[in-house]
Amino acid sequence: MTSIKASLDFIDKNESTYNKKLLWLVYLRNMHLIFFIFLTFIVINRPSWQVNKEQVGEDYFLAFVMVSEFLIVLFSFFTVFTPKNRPRAKHEFNLRNKKEAVGLALPIMVFILLSFSYMTMMPLPSGILFSVFLFNGIVVFLSIIMQPAIIYLYEANVFEKDQTTILDYAFKYFAIFTSSINYYVQRELAELPLILNKVLAVLFFIIWTFQTFFYAGIFG
Numbered sequence: 472m473t474s475i476k477a478s479l480d481f482i483d484k485n486e487s488t489y490n491k492k493l494l495w496l497v498y499l500r501n502m503h504l505i506f507f508i509f510l511t512f513i514v515i516n517r518p519s520w521q522v523n524k525e526q527v528g529e530d531y532f533l534a535f536v537m538v539s540e541f542l543i544v545l546f547s548f549f550t551v552f553t554p555k556n557r558p559r560a561k562h563e564f565n566l567r568n569k570k571e572a573v574g575l576a577l578p579i580m581v582f583i584l585l586s587f588s589y590m591t592m593m594p595l596p597s598g599i600l601f602s603v604f605l606f607n608g609i610v611v612f613l614s615i616i617m618q619p620a621i622i623y624l625y626e627a628n629v630f631e632k633d634q635t636t637i638l639d640y641a642f643k644y645f646a647i648f649t650s651s652i653n654y655y656v657q658r659e660l661a662e663l664p665l666i667l668n669k670v671l672a673v674l675f676f677i678i679w680t681f682q683t684f685f686y687a688g689i690f691g
Contacts (some may be wrong), residue, residue, distance in 0.1 A: 499547040521691030530689035574640020593690035606649035
């Protein structure tokens with residue numbers, strides 16, 4: 472873990488402008504923004520929610536919203552008590568750069584193509600978000616056993632300053648779509664003692680799995 476932390480040369484330690492005491496508010500705001508985007512992807516296909524079973528789509532949707540909101544608030548306050556030893560960098564986006572715009576489009580196209588495999592269960596764009604959930608679930612699981620590597624790979628792909636090719640940007644946005652939420656959770660957990668770190672990492676994976684089932688249950 473030490474060697475990986477030491478190799479994060481692409482993160483400018485003097486660049487972060489986050490106030491550590493107010494970081495929980497940043498998390499609270501950003502997580503809610505992401506959550507509202509998720510809800511938009513779900514509600515837009517409201518006519519496709521399941522209605523032909525005892526537990527209809529509204530029940531799963533309510534469970535999904537309540538658990539998500541609880542976790543967002545809990546995690547935001549949890550960050551108040553974790554050390555802030557790692558350098559922190561901000562995401563930078565410049566879609567006026569044609570290469571970066573194309574790099575963004577590539578992973579979106581991949582997720583759209585994947586979502587066609589279960590369009591009979593949920594239509595677009597909800598299927599795209601389901602693909603994102605599945606990929607994030609894989610990364611959340613891998614973080615239990617190789618947390619430092621997962622953190623490093625995200626930072627190397629997303630915060631690297633020397634991105635020049637379409638492939639560089641494609642990896643950047645693929646990492647954001649498939650592991651950004653997990654990255655911020657794991658980065659906080661990495662500051663904790665090992666046993667507590669792993670217990671919470673396993674708990675996070677279990678909750679993420681249930682949330683994925685809740686999401687699928689909305690559409691049947």
